[in-house]
Amino acid sequence: MDLFAAENRRYVTLSVLFITWFIGYFDRMAINIAIIPIGKEFSLSAAQSGLILSSFFLGYSIMQLFGGWFADLFGSRKVLILCVLAWSLFTGLTGLVTSFITLFAVRFMFGLGEGSFSPASSVAVAENFPRSERARAKSILLSSYQLAGIVGSFGVATLMVLYNWRNTFHILALLGIIITILLWFSLPVHRKNNETKQPAATRISAGELVKMDLVWKVLIVWFGISIVNWGLATWMPSYLIEVRHLKLLKMGLLSAIPSTAGFLSIMLTGWVLDKFMNGREKIFLVYGSVFTALFLYLMFASQSITMAILFWSLCQFSLCTVFVTVFAVPLKYFPGKSIGTATGYINFGGQIAGVVAPSLIGIMISLFHGSFQAAFWSLVVAALVSAIVGATLNMNRHFIQVTEKI
Template sequence: MEKSNVSKQKYIILGILFFTWIVNYLDKLSMNVAIIPIAEEFQLNETQAGLIISVFFMSYAVMQLVGGFLSDKYGARRMILISVVLWSIFTIMTGFAWSFISLIAIRLLFGIGEGSFPAASSLAIADNFPKAERGRAKSTLTAATTVGSMISAIVAAALITSIGWRNLFFIFGTLGFFLTIALYFLLKPNVQYSENTQTVKTKVPLKKLLKMPMLWQLMLMYFGVSIVNWGLTSWMPTYMVKVKHLDMVAMGALSIIPALAALVAVVLTGWLIDKHAVGKEKYLIMVGAFIAGISLFFMTYASSIVMVVTFQSLTTAGCLFATTTILTLPLKYFSHDVIGTATGFMYFGGQMAGAISPSVMGFVITLFNGSYSAAFLFLMVMIIIPIVTAITLRTKNEALTTISI
């Protein structure tokens, strides 16, 4: 009976974390759609619009490092609750923005508030699931990000059209406060699967952690894939509206298709990681990144909406194939007491990509007088990073002996 209760509890925690990730992406990605009317209201060019999107990731990236350390120190539950409260406050504040500068300031604070959540949620998975199940558990949370991406575009487009972009942020921020109450009662600490619960806990010094090759390889690979992920997520709504001449509702509806492709890729990858790819994860990363790069090339030169969406879907699926694998590796190969810190470093690389990609693409689009081809070429070049880095990744033998110190 006790074992049954423990099993039930871990799936309750997984369920509430799944929903929290969806809300997280609703709050975060709605700006990618809202920036269209915001740019019109505040008379912003593409470079300024890209900066508003990117500035969030600047503070978000730095907070990954701090948030990972704090999660290891104070526990996943406390950091998740604090993060959700803070990002909900700044989501509501976004609706009160009155200028370009105010949006920059609010988005910076938004990133600080949200930055602890990714590492803390990964630590919560490690606290509640054995290593043999962590690939599927983590892929479930990654699937939530694709669901959030899918919902955010169509919901944001519909709400902006009907009630305006300011009310959009008021609604999403209020939802976050209700979510905090649910997390308070459902997210109960359970460290049954920590390898340190029955032994004396030995902390891995930060200096030793920084000497682990896998830490830097994961961060670099996640950086490369995230350049493409955040570049497409940030600019495809504008591209479809301005270049392909879709209205916002049609754009939001079509965005469901790439998100569904990503969802399938995430679920498939989680199953492969746990069942068939132990010690061979680098091949999943390389295949996913290669698919993304080739598909991105064909998407750039596709003439019809159908082909654009088709190759965007393949690009997104390839990216998520690689991303899910990268995000799961710390849960499988790092000792429990540094999972938060290590994951924070890895997410730092991914969110720095979020800070760089939208603004660089906005600058390139402006430089080439509204043409997106050069901006997409930038993404093609960056997807080479995870392919090359994955070649040097060793998980089958070396990782198991060097990650646990």
């Protein structure tokens, strides 16, 4: 059987993209653990560490506004390959930095390099899968984030113990170069989705997208839930070590449990969205946000590490329900030639949260003399804002609004 025959091509594409997402998240999360030895080596304050963790998202968020448009215009293949090549380069350079300033600059450029990848991968899904299968296809890609979390924290911690933090980034850069070569030979050169054969009128202009309620409301939902997502992703290693007094390797091992819960949530949510939730996606946005806030509070209020990990896992399960739904909305409600741009705009909100959350938590920890309580309360409020905005969505009205633009 020809692995690259037309009927198999989309599954090959999905598999390669999954591996690429996995490596990308692995690269991104490494700094969350590396910031502990880096902070000691460079004598960084909590506020400075927060700025380092935010610097990636500053560059990443900027590219959300352009990366999707590039993918809509030029196709996903070129954009995806250039993204992986760029982020691999700056991952390697992370291991060569010598100061706070150079580390901030390299992480910012890393964010610029990776910023187009998420919207471009949505375009690749639209190019290769019918609408009825897109939520599941996208959920498979998004699950790589949690899978990276399952093995990533422990894996990165182990690499840093064995080879130090600088060599860890060099190893990850080499993996990225290998993935770039794999993408070059495996991604289809021409679009396979029949939507690309439709006339140019099926594209909604960037200006019209900016004005649409659907884009703005989902962007705000994603901003709020991403405050939680990136706040936890960037500071939980430090919290578990400094407040819960775990050793580095044990922290990495226990961090796999919430990631496993998130992985299961992502796979289940994508299937349910495609099968049962057309026009009712806001149910997942609202209830997912509410339960994220509830379980987050129970997590930091718990006295035992066992209960803290349990509630962190339930929080991650709820958060990932929102995660998948946010990225499914552009795939379901926008024409193929606008999916990348719409995804980029919506994801811009999430990445601005990535800029805000790590720095905000770092500043609050400094202000409250090492306490994480106020910082975690701010994450609870952000999740509740997402729930409130999500409750105002009317998917049927928004579907009519989109179709009128086509």
